[in-house]
Amino acid sequence: MSTTPFTRSLAGRLLMFGVVPSMMAIAAIVTLSGMDGYRNALKAEKEVLAADAEGAAAELGTRNQRWGYIASIIATNQTTGLFGKRKETSDHLKGMNALSDQNLSMFVVYEPNADGQDSAALKSADVPREAMDAAGRFAPVWYDEYIGGVRTGVVKLRAAAGMESMAFYLGPKNDFAKSGQALATITEPRAQDGIPFLTHSFPIIMDGKFVGVAGVDRSLAFISQLIGKVKARTSADVFVLSPEGTFIAATTDSAPQAAGAAALEMRRISDTSYAPSALRWLAEPKGEQPDAFEAHDPVLDEECLYAVKRTEVGGWTIVIRRPLSECMRLANASIVRNVALGLAGMVLVGALLYFVSRGITTRVRVAAASAERIARGDLTRPIPESTSADETGQLMRSMNSMDGNLNALVGNVKQAGIRLNSTATEIAATSKQQEASTAAFGAASNQIAAAVKEITATGRDLARTMDSVNRVGQEMAELAGAGQKGLQGMESVMQDLNSGTRSIADKLGAISDRSQKITSVITTIAKVADQTNILSINAAIEAERAGEVGAGFLVIAREIRRLADQSAAATLDIEQIVQQMQSAVSTGVMEMDRFSDQVRRGVRDVATAGMQLTEIITRVNTSTEAFRQVSESMQAQSEGVQQISEGMASLASNASQTVQSAHEFGRAAADLQTAIATLREAVARFNLRE
Amino acid sequence: MPVLSVIWRSAGSLLAMHARDVVEVLPPLASRPAPAVPDWVRGLFVFRGRLIPLVDCATLLGASSPPDRMMNRVLVARVVAGDERLWPVGNWPVGIWVESVLDIGSIDFDAADAHPGLASPTGKFLGPVAQTRWGLVQLVRPSHLFAPDQIDTLIQRLEQAAT
Numbered sequence: 001m002s003t004t005p006f007t008r009s010l011a012g013r014l015l016m017f018g019v020v021p022s023m024m025a026i027a028a029i030v031t032l033s034g035m036d037g038y039r040n041a042l043k044a045e046k047e048v049l050a051a052d053a054e055g056a057a058a059e060l061g062t063r064n065q066r067w068g069y070i071a072s073i074i075a076t077n078q079t080t081g082l083f084g085k086r087k088e089t090s091d092h093l094k095g096m097n098a099l100s101d102q103n104l105s106m107f108v109v110y111e112p113n114a115d116g117q118d119s120a121a122l123k124s125a126d127v128p129r130e131a132m133d134a135a136g137r138f139a140p141v142w143y144d145e146y147i148g149g150v151r152t153g154v155v156k157l158r159a160a161a162g163m164e165s166m167a168f169y170l171g172p173k174n175d176f177a178k179s180g181q182a183l184a185t186i187t188e189p190r191a192q193d194g195i196p197f198l199t200h201s202f203p204i205i206m207d208g209k210f211v212g213v214a215g216v217d218r219s220l221a222f223i224s225q226l227i228g229k230v231k232a233r234t235s236a237d238v239f240v241l242s243p244e245g246t247f248i249a250a251t252t253d254s255a256p257q258a259a260g261a262a263a264l265e266m267r268r269i270s271d272t273s274y275a276p277s278a279l280r281w282l283a284e285p286k287g288e289q290p291d292a293f294e295a296h297d298p299v300l301d302e303e304c305l306y307a308v309k310r311t312e313v314g315g316w317t318i319v320i321r322r323p324l325s326e327c328m329r330l331a332n333a334s335i336v337r338n339v340a341l342g343l344a345g346m347v348l349v350g351a352l353l354y355f356v357s358r359g360i361t362t363r364v365r366v367a368a369a370s371a372e373r374i375a376r377g378d379l380t381r382p383i384p385e386s387t388s389a390d391e392t393g394q395l396m397r398s399m400n401s402m403d404g405n406l407n408a409l410v411g412n413v414k415q416a417g418i419r420l421n422s423t424a425t426e427i428a429a430t431s432k433q434q435e436a437s438t439a440a441f442g443a444a445s446n447q448i449a450a451a452v453k454e455i456t457a458t459g460r461d462l463a464r465t466m467d468s469v470n471r472v473g474q475e476m477a478e479l480a481g482a483g484q485k486g487l488q489g490m491e492s493v494m495q496d497l498n499s500g501t502r503s504i505a506d507k508l509g510a511i512s513d514r515s516q517k518i519t520s521v522i523t524t525i526a527k528v529a530d531q532t533n534i535l536s537i538n539a540a541i542e543a544e545r546a547g548e549v550g551a552g553f554l555v556i557a558r559e560i561r562r563l564a565d566q567s568a569a570a571t572l573d574i575e576q577i578v579q580q581m582q583s584a585v586s587t588g589v590m591e592m593d594r595f596s597d598q599v600r601r602g603v604r605d606v607a608t609a610g611m612q613l614t615e616i617i618t619r620v621n622t623s624t625e626a627f628r629q630v631s632e633s634m635q636a637q638s639e640g641v642q643q644i645s646e647g648m649a650s651l652a653s654n655a656s657q658t659v660q661s662a663h664e665f666g667r668a669a670a671d672l673q674t675a676i677a678t679l680r681e682a683v684a685r686f687n688l689r690e
Numbered sequence: 691m692p693v694l695s696v697i698w699r700s701a702g703s704l705l706a707m708h709a710r711d712v713v714e715v716l717p718p719l720a721s722r723p724a725p726a727v728p729d730w731v732r733g734l735f736v737f738r739g740r741l742i743p744l745v746d747c748a749t750l751l752g753a754s755s756p757p758d759r760m761m762n763r764v765l766v767a768r769v770v771a772g773d774e775r776l777w778p779v780g781n782w783p784v785g786i787w788v789e790s791v792l793d794i795g796s797i798d799f800d801a802a803d804a805h806p807g808l809a810s811p812t813g814k815f816l817g818p819v820a821q822t823r824w825g826l827v828q829l830v831r832p833s834h835l836f837a838p839d840q841i842d843t844l845i846q847r848l849e850q851a852a853t
Binding site: 530531533534537538540541544545554557558561 | 694696709710712713714715716717760761763791793794
């Protein structure tokens with residue numbers, strides 16, 4: 001059996017058309033699900049960061065609003081009665097400043113001589129000197145003392161300075177000048193005594209005129225604590241930027257320009273390595289909702305997720321940053337797990353297909369080898385049993401059944417061939433015996449015919465001499481004696497003829513019985529040929545179902561069907577010949593019966609003629625009249641003999657036909673033997689099991 | 691493309707069916723009469739443990755069935771169709787009573803000189819006609835052997851026979 005390359009084998013094709021598409025499908029599913037999972041995780045992370053940014057912005061905005069409100073309360077207290085009352089105002093500020101530990105200081109700054117008491121106050125002892133500048137301008141600042149960055153708990157008073165160039169003063173003043181409205185102002189962060197802070201201030205408007213500002217300085221430490229809580233909860237870095245681009249607070253300590261987080265506070269963005277990113281931060285957000293986006297972080301040097309939100313009060317920009325690798329750690333782990341599961345699934349599918357295909361291939365190879373062995377005519381070994389429930393198992397069982405049926409069929413055909421050969425030999429022998437018997441019968445018939453001719457001549461001679469019997473009575477008596485002797489010889493011959501006729505009838509009966517047996521054998525052959533035809537068609541169908549491996553057996557099935565058709569055709573010929581022979585035998589039997597009747601009648605006539613001839617001889621000697629009667633009797637005898645002659649001619653003709661039929665029958669038997677030899681030669685190539 | 695086909699004679703015509711659609715060829719067999727079946731169903735018989743109908747091919751073609759002879763054959767063919775009531779496992783064999791099986795050989799019904807056939811709505815099982823060494827042979831498609839109304843009738847008769 002030729003070896004099939006692996007790529008063209010059943011296992012190879014199963015692996016090629018089963019495993020490869022399955023692997024591609026699993027890879028596509030894993031890739032798409034991984035991409036979807038990554039996108040969903042990224043979207044969820046953005047939403048979480050945006051929520052954190054919005055929460056921080058809301059908290060800081062609320063606190064800005066509250067500190068702005070405190071500044072507005074101090075200013076309102078001035079306009080509702082405290083303006084110009086410098087001592088009460090200073091005491092009020094001191095009391096207010098003690099209410100909270102988040103503020104560094106509280107102050108009121110008047111315009112120069114706004115209350116008209118600058119000169120007088122310098123001379124008065126009611127108002128502390130520290131609450132005024134050198135010109136007596138009222139500018140008290142009550143502040144908490146810090147030494148080395150640590151709050152001492154001591155509250156001190158000093159006069160504000162440089163307010164004409166500082167935002168906490170110029171901001172409300174200029175806003176009022178532009179809009180005519182009293183608006184709160186938040187300054188940029190700055191430091192004093194090492195303590196970072198910013199200022200909330202509110203204008204003091206008396207009778208529609210700007211007369212000064214009131215405000216509070218607020219420590220940035222509390223903002224850092226707030227965003228520190230956000231970082232502790234989310235592990236994300238938080239930046240708070242002023243509208244002018246200054247870091248108000250930040251949780252990061254990884255800035256390369258500084259060692260700690262505090263290094264970013266109060267620094268301009270443009271002075272830090274965050275400058276490229278911060279420009280985008282300040283440009284965001286574009287709507288009310290926080291903006292979340294991905295961007296490369298120049299400080300961390302990696303892709304990060306950002307959420308940006310602006311406070312409603314103060315316009316601060318809240319930025320929350322978290323490295324993308326950290327955000328997507330769980331999602332990436334899930335993708336890795338899915339890829340691992342996909343690879344495991346592909347390996348499992350490949351292994352299962354390999355084992356399944358190996359089982360199928362093994363059974364198909366066994367089936368192919370068995371079919372090739374059967375095609376060689378080797379039926380000595382059974383096909384291995386298969387317990388598989390699939391189509392290959394059914395193929396094995398079908399081939400096993402086919403092998404068993406073929407074994408039985410060939411065995412039956414061989415036995416039938418032997419029996420047919422024996423029968424055909426017997427038929428041929430019987431035919432030769434029949435031919436010899438018929439030839440002997442023909443010879444006897446010729447002998448009888450010669451005797452009858454002699455009788456006829458003798459009768460005629462007797463008739464002609466009857467006229468002279470009267471004259472030559474003695475001579476006639478002698479002639480009558482000779483005639484009596486001839487009749488006696490003829491009677492003996494007729495007895496022989498009767499016996500021969502009975503023998504022929506018996507032979508014809510035997511031939512008829514043989515013909516009946518031949519017909520029975522022919523019917524058996526026809527049934528075997530019919531079954532062989534059906535079996536060969538089913539074998540061809542099974543061979544077609546077996547595919548390429550059944551092509552060889554398809555040829556065998558076609559050859560078996562052709563032999564079966566030849567057997568059927570030969571059977572039909574034999575049946576026709578036997579029918580002709582039976583018809584000829586029946587005709588022969590009928591003719592023989594008729595001939596027997598004639599012979600028996602001839603015997604009786606000869607006996608009668610003999611008795612009459614004796615009487616003639618007796619009477620010839622007594623009277624002429626008696627000779628005349630003898631002459632008439634001789635005439636009647638002559639007619640009877642003529643009838644015998646005609647019957648013998650018919651018998652001879654029938655014998656000739658019987659010889660011809662026996663000859664044809666012998667030739668048909670020879671044809672049958674030739675067909676049987678062909679059939680035996682065809683099945684002889686099959687070796688059967690014991 | 692030549693396909694191995696079983697060629698038979700019915701109603702004076704040569705017909706063929708793809709060998710892969712033929713389960714087995716059986717000698718003439720006796721069938722059990724079924725009550726009130728259509729005239730083209732000869733009856734029911736047991737094949738491999740299943741009771742299946744025996745269809746007379748000549749009557750199905752509209753001709754009268756000739757007297758039974760020894761050369762008659764029964765083709766057990768696979769009938770595949772979409773009716774789930776009949777084919778829970780996909781295959782449903784049916785016996786076809788034919789006058790005689792002539793031969794089994796390869797026939798190319800897709801050849802250029804093959805005629806596509808003129809199938810009527812009730813005779814969709816008759817396919818193209820090809821010129822072969824046996825003469826003009828027409829393809830029989832067992833999957834179109836029965837029209838839907840015939841299948842309904844068969845289902846009713848089979849259920850009656852089963853009870």
